[in-house]
Amino acid sequence: MLIKINALNVQYGGKKVLQNLDLCLNKREIVTIVGPNGSGKTTLFKAIIGTAPISSGKVKLKPNLKIGYVPQQLNIDGSLPLTVSRFLQIAQSNDEKSLKEALEMAGIEDILKAQISKLSGGQMQRVLLARAIINQPDVLLLDEATRGLDQPGAAAFYRLIENIRKDTGCAVLMISHDLHVVMAASDRVICLNGHICCEGAPQTVATSPQYKALFGTDVDGAFALYQHSHNHNRQSEKV
Amino acid sequence: MVRATLAAIGVTLAAAPLGCFVVWRRMAYFGEATAHAALLGVALSLVFETSVFGGALLVSLLMASLVTLNQGRSLFLDTLLGAAGHMSLAAGLVIVSFTSGIRIDLMAYLIGDILAVSRMDLLLIWLGAGIILLLIIWRWSPLLLVTLNEDLASASGLNPKKEGMILTLALATVVAVGIKVVGVLLIIAMLIIPAASARSLVTTPEGMGVVAAVIGVSSAILGLNSAYIFDTPTGPSIVCVASIFFIVSLLAGYFLDQKNKV
Numbered sequence: 001m002l003i004k005i006n007a008l009n010v011q012y013g014g015k016k017v018l019q020n021l022d023l024c025l026n027k028r029e030i031v032t033i034v035g036p037n038g039s040g041k042t043t044l045f046k047a048i049i050g051t052a053p054i055s056s057g058k059v060k061l062k063p064n065l066k067i068g069y070v071p072q073q074l075n076i077d078g079s080l081p082l083t084v085s086r087f088l089q090i091a092q093s094n095d096e097k098s099l100k101e102a103l104e105m106a107g108i109e110d111i112l113k114a115q116i117s118k119l120s121g122g123q124m125q126r127v128l129l130a131r132a133i134i135n136q137p138d139v140l141l142l143d144e145a146t147r148g149l150d151q152p153g154a155a156a157f158y159r160l161i162e163n164i165r166k167d168t169g170c171a172v173l174m175i176s177h178d179l180h181v182v183m184a185a186s187d188r189v190i191c192l193n194g195h196i197c198c199e200g201a202p203q204t205v206a207t208s209p210q211y212k213a214l215f216g217t218d219v220d221g222a223f224a225l226y227q228h229s230h231n232h233n234r235q236s237e238k239v
Numbered sequence: 240m241v242r243a244t245l246a247a248i249g250v251t252l253a254a255a256p257l258g259c260f261v262v263w264r265r266m267a268y269f270g271e272a273t274a275h276a277a278l279l280g281v282a283l284s285l286v287f288e289t290s291v292f293g294g295a296l297l298v299s300l301l302m303a304s305l306v307t308l309n310q311g312r313s314l315f316l317d318t319l320l321g322a323a324g325h326m327s328l329a330a331g332l333v334i335v336s337f338t339s340g341i342r343i344d345l346m347a348y349l350i351g352d353i354l355a356v357s358r359m360d361l362l363l364i365w366l367g368a369g370i371i372l373l374l375i376i377w378r379w380s381p382l383l384l385v386t387l388n389e390d391l392a393s394a395s396g397l398n399p400k401k402e403g404m405i406l407t408l409a410l411a412t413v414v415a416v417g418i419k420v421v422g423v424l425l426i427i428a429m430l431i432i433p434a435a436s437a438r439s440l441v442t443t444p445e446g447m448g449v450v451a452a453v454i455g456v457s458s459a460i461l462g463l464n465s466a467y468i469f470d471t472p473t474g475p476s477i478v479c480v481a482s483i484f485f486i487v488s489l490l491a492g493y494f495l496d497q498k499n500k501v
Contacts, residue, residue: 049394069394074387079435080263081442082387090387091380091395115442141394 001026002065002139002171003048008057010043017043019195021057025139030165030172030185032202035192036214041175044192045069045141048173068132068170070125070142076117084119085112088131098134105164106130121148125157133164140164142174158185243353244463246364247477250420251429251455253368254413255437256375256448258430258455260406262438263386268317269306270427272324274414276302278331278423281348285338291348292363296415302327303407328423351422351474353463360419367416371409375448378405383444421474428478429455436485439492454484 003025010018018040025031033041046052047059049067076082088099103109106126111119119127125145132140142161146154162185165172190199191211198210205211261270277299284294306320335345347355356364375382382402385392389399410430417426437450462477469476 046390046393049390051390051393051399067394069391071388071391074391076387077263077265079438080386080444081438081447082444083442086443086445087387091384091392091397143390 002062003173004058004060005047006058006060008047008059009055010040010047010052011055012043012053017194018047018052021192021196023190023196025171025173027138028165028169028171029187030161031174031188031190032186033173033175033190033192034177034215035197039193041192042072042143045143045173045175048141062138065139066135066137068135068137068140070128070132070140070145072143072145072147074116074124074128078117080117082116083112084108084114084116084127087116087127088134092131092135098136102130102134105133105167106160122153122157125149126160129157129160129164133168133170136168137170139171139173142172142176144175144177146176161185240354240463240467242356242358242361243473244460246353246356246361247420247459247463247473248456249361249364249368250413250417251433251459251477252452253371253375254417254426254429255433255451255455257371257406257409257413258432258434259437259444259448259451260375260382260386261410261427261430262434263444264406266406266410267427267431268320269303270410270414270430272306272320273299273303273410274417274423274426275324276327277414277418278348279327279334280331280415281418281423282331282334282338286334291418292360292415295418296411298327299414300408300411303411304404307403307407347422348418349422349424350472351418351420351425353420353473356419364416364419367412371412374405374409378402379445379448382406421477425474425478428481429458432478432481432485433458436481436488439488439495454481458484 001024003023005021005023008018008021008023009016021040021044023044033044035041043052047054048061049069050059088102103112106129108123108126108130111123111127114123116124116127129142129145140161146157149157161172161174164170184202186202188199189202189205191197191205191208191214193214197214198205198208200208261267277295280294280296280298281291283298284291287294302323306316306323332345344352346352381392381397382405384395385397385399385402392399392402413430414423414426417429420426421429433451433455434447436454437447441447441450458481459477462480463473465471465480466473466476
């Protein structure tokens with residue numbers, strides 16, 4: 001087991017963002033987290049990389065777990081000159097061989113000299129992914145890595161993720177909004193809304209009443225509104 | 240004159256690479272407030288007859304740490320910064336006016352008085368500048384990653400808060416050593432103008448740091464010499480030369496862009 005989270009509670013100010021959350025991630029597993037805005041998806045990632053204010057519970061990582069993190073975006077200011085190849089090597093090993101492999105896998109050998117601020121959305125995501133896999137991580141964390149990509153672009157990106165898992169054997173934990181695309185590629189889907197509403201194989205989750213309550217009855221989930229018809233025990237928030 | 244030149248080179252050499260981070264992280268206003276606060280430190284150390292350098296360092300460090308700690312908690316950070324910076328500046332000016340014992344040339348602290356740099360000052364300046372340069376070079380890559388994305392840095396095992404504190408410390412030190420050379424009103428100019436001038440000429444962050452340092456040091460030397468020739472105040476003359484570099488580089492960048500488009 002790579003990551004094991006036990007009864008995790010996270011609060012920002014007085015606001016409970018994650019409540020009593022249990023989660024585990026096994027080797028070679030692809031797990032997708034879906035959930036409405038403000039459901040604590042990114043906070044969960046922050047808890048794993050150790051930057052969330054944990055009020056109780058435990059996040060246990062396998063000793064020396066190598067994490068490859070793909071953030072939603074970079075704060076690239078126009079004032080910062082940065083080529084792709086330099087970015088890939090900031091504060092990590094510059095081993096030629098692993099660099100070359102990562103570039104090949106992500107398919108970005110041809111834009112090494114380009115300025116990061118001039119990349120298209122799809123190129124940017126591949127660059128971020130390449131950086132994440134250079135150090136042969138045990139687990140990849142992807143935070144809405146397909147934001148800003150169109151559907152074929154997103155589908156291609158997920159195929160890439162699957163290939164990377166096949167080649168390197170790393171586990172993948174990802175947050176996504178492209179529900180119908182992403183589900184097919186996942187071993188397990190977790191539906192999050194402050195707590196875990198439901199989880200399981202993609203098919204099971206897609207047909208579960210909790211999932212439908214969160215994302216509407218459109219099982220494709222291409223566009224879904226969150227209606228708060230599903231309100232377990234979140235009243236405590238208002239007190 | 241030799242001492243003055245050496246002092247100016249020391250400050251600009253340290254300020255330029257640090258200035259790159261100030262520009263990338265959009266901390267110009269933060270630096271401005273810290274520098275203004277330093278005058279309060281100067282005033283207090285005149286009252287208590289302690290080292291001006293120490294007083295300025297202490298107060299600017301205090302100001303910078305307070306702001307760094309509060310980052311993200313307040314929605315109107317720029318207003319707070321403006322208020323705190325100018326409050327300290329005003330309080331410093333008022334306090335200085337009370338110290339009637341010795342007549343103090345206030346302008347010396349506002350725009351610098353490099354020709355009055357003593358051997359001891361020079362030693363302090365180079366000590367401070369050396370520490371800043373070493374810090375920035377040593378933490379260059381981590382700082383760069385934190386600037387790009389804090390979560391990405393955390394996932395690589397870095398501590399964004401710690402790296403931020405290093406920048407804060409360096410900034411306060413540069414303000415303290417810069418007071419003698421260009422004064423509290425102009426020290427931020429020596430941070431951001433060389434860095435901004437370097438931007439259009441380079442393609443990597445390291446390149447920007449080096450070119451900024453070259454521009455900074457050239458401005459210091461050329462500025463001092465022109466101040467000598469035209470009998471103008473030294474600090475403003477250095478900043479004026481840096482500004483010419485900046486304008487030329489902006490124009491050069493613009494024309495290069497146009498050429499690339501055709």
